[in-house]
Amino acid sequence: MSNPSSISNSVIRIAGNSQDGIQSVGTMLARIAGRIDMDVMTFMTIPSTISGGPSIFQVHMGTASVLTPGDMADVLVAFYQHSYENHLESLRDGGVLIYDDAHVEPDLDKLRQRRITPVAVPMTSLTVETVGGTGKQKGKNIFLLGLLTRVYRLDYDKVKALVKEQFRSKDESVVRNNLLALEAGYAYQVGDIGSFFHFDIPAGSDVTNVTMTGNQALAFGAIAGGIRFGAGYPITPWTEVMEILRRELPRYGGSFLQTEDELAAIAAAIGAAYGGVPALTGTSGPGLSLKTEALGFAVMAEIPLVIIDVQRGGPSTGLPTNVEQSDLSISLSGSHGDAPRVVLAAANVEDCFYIMIEAARIARRFSVPVIVLSDQALATRLEAFSYPDFEAVVEESALDLAARKSHKPYPLDAPTHHAPPGTRVVDDRYPTITGLEHDEYGNPSGNPQMHVKMTRRRSEKIRRLAAELPSPEIYGATNATTLLVGWGSTRGVIRAAVDQSLASGEPLASVHLRHLNPLPPGLAEIFAAYDNVLVVELNEGGVNGCGQLGRLLRSETCLPQIQGVTKTDGLTFRVSEVLQRVRETLDVSSGSAKKPAKI
């Protein structure tokens, strides 16, 4: 490294087998970063088998902002020969390879050519020596944590405290052994690389951030948003959210029901919401397909409901442990008939928390189902973020059973404000909540004009919400001629691409959409100012190259400069990949006879 004194960001990739505790050491690194006010984002691969197998955990930490889990690693830790062979390509030229010399024999010539510094560490033997032979290789990961603490000059006491916390529920000997392994790793003489990486941590950065995954943030956001009932069926990668809610909701006087199938899950959530208890259901791809009929009922009967979809890849069973943003179309319009609903998408882990509060609020205010989109990458990655101002954001909703003199569940001249069962209706009939087209009382109505009015009434609330939304902010260069548009979990990588472009001859700008239905106001005006509007998303480009959002934006704005930058390999975008694909797309369009006309 040319400048060994200090760094702002570093990417560490730990490669081994899942049973080596890679995930646990990676998570602890991320937590340490969170505890010293550093930014952090992680990325992991899950072996497709239950019994484990090759696995990686990548941690990008920094004192500067961290928008992605990192394209290339600065440090690669290889536990085995296969780890080394499969991941050397992800180590940047000039990086550091730390390997267990009991299992890895690197090609030193090749490393020299790429200016990679090899560091052989007898991780297995030193761990066994320190901890004793009984635990075999257990503790190797904690040895590594000690070693990385030394390499990055992290606060040893804080790391030690975290290790103690991590094993507090275990036997005392487990804690002792792990602390011994940590100490041995920390004491290991790392030689030259000790001066390669040093984070310049500003004095007084004792601010502690919270570090969690997108799934955890969704679950706690739901509770903060006032949701007190949930129902779901296990499906990857949504399952973790329901596990957390099942455990946590009783603490808040609520409950979570594991149902026999996806249909029952949404029906039970609608039942609870009908009872006046803020409710959610959630799922991943295939489950959303199953829920769409009942979703239509929630639209028709105007039931407040939050539906989480943690997207995975492909149609049908598809790619259960990969990422895609291909459930946008079904979220926007799945279900028969005109069934307007609200669709939101979380931009990062922190946003998973806040978007649930927003979703619950919109559902309540407008008596409408709200779909919240996350995805597999967001679900499983760790990010550190500031503690929320809980007092300001937490919503508690009390059951309102105050008697009403008269009551129309579907008044033509006012928004729906349901009277949950238990509400006494003094001088009027009791409401029927129905999926049949109905009049203001919920009586079935085949009157053509009534259907016109009620259909309009249901779509009108989406328009009312749209009018309240802020116009999206533009990120990046003010003189850009190309605008990148993204939605969901890609905000970080798109912004990182924009940041990198600023130094180039072709600076970029970006806007990011959290509200997909309704779209925020002002998009057509924003887009019209750019020669090229490239919609970056993880789904199939189809006939005209536009993905699911791209097609929507084209049809909404009729602007021909909207094009798609899409992919379907089941992996997240890397920054370099976005920039390369943007360049390719622009080259193709400038090579065409005529540039798209501005409107």
Add this chain to the structure above:
Amino acid sequence: MKTSTDTAPEINSPEEPLKREALKADNPTWCPGCGDFGVLAMYQKFLVDRNYPQEKIATLSGIGCSSRFPYFINTHSVHFIHGRIIPFATGLSLTRPDLFPFVIIGDGDAFSIGGNHLNHAARKNVNLNVIILNNQVYGLTKKQTSPTSPVGFRSKTDPWGSRITPVNPARQIIGSGATFFARTSAANPKHLTRMLERMAAHEGFSVLEVLSECIQFYKGAFNGASDSKGGEFVEVGDGHNVESESEAFVLAERPFPGVFGVFYDVRRDTLNEMEEANTREVPAPDKALTTVEKLRESFNRLT
């Protein structure tokens, strides 16, 4: 009613008893002579007899002729989608123990499109009353074979006569783990009333099968169970042990039109009680915290 004593809802004060008149809503659109009229009348009488607070009754239905109940009775009511009213009612029952929900569905909802839900709600012993109006035919869609249509029944989907073994409601429901099953007929209002009472007195998942004739598409289906139409309405004998599953299965195997009365009635922890236990087991220090404090504590574990 069927909630544990600490959450048992209060019944109307004696000064203002529930009146039959108050429960009247739209005139039913059923065909004249439909068995469902009798069930509606006895349901209203039963609600009045029990003197439930009107605002706490919820009439919940799926799709079909019998599932039009919600429009014909003045209570809080829901006309949900086909097949899913049992899980809907489960969500309501778990979150609102102060209510008196009654699910009223037909044989299509119960045994065909919603069959899976019936089995699981029975197994979980959700605290819920389910009244199944069995007419052995799809009536609203005008005479197709239903899951309870007998072999030989000629419908528009089986013009040569159905060859498929029908569902045996008692056997299926008891086999799924329901803690209460009774059988009655719309043509026998007194018996129907008694069965509604027994159902309501049971704590847990209770199913009442009511044979209700479809005058239009399966006329005479239940003549065999009618004393006035050449058949015989045979009641479950005094010697029957309602706590014996094997005796209940013996009754279930009786050839059509079978016997009428309570087949099975046992007490087992309800899903509601089990879920309440989860809430009760929240540690005491936790209970004293506000939502904000609890969330902050959870976040402290995630640093």
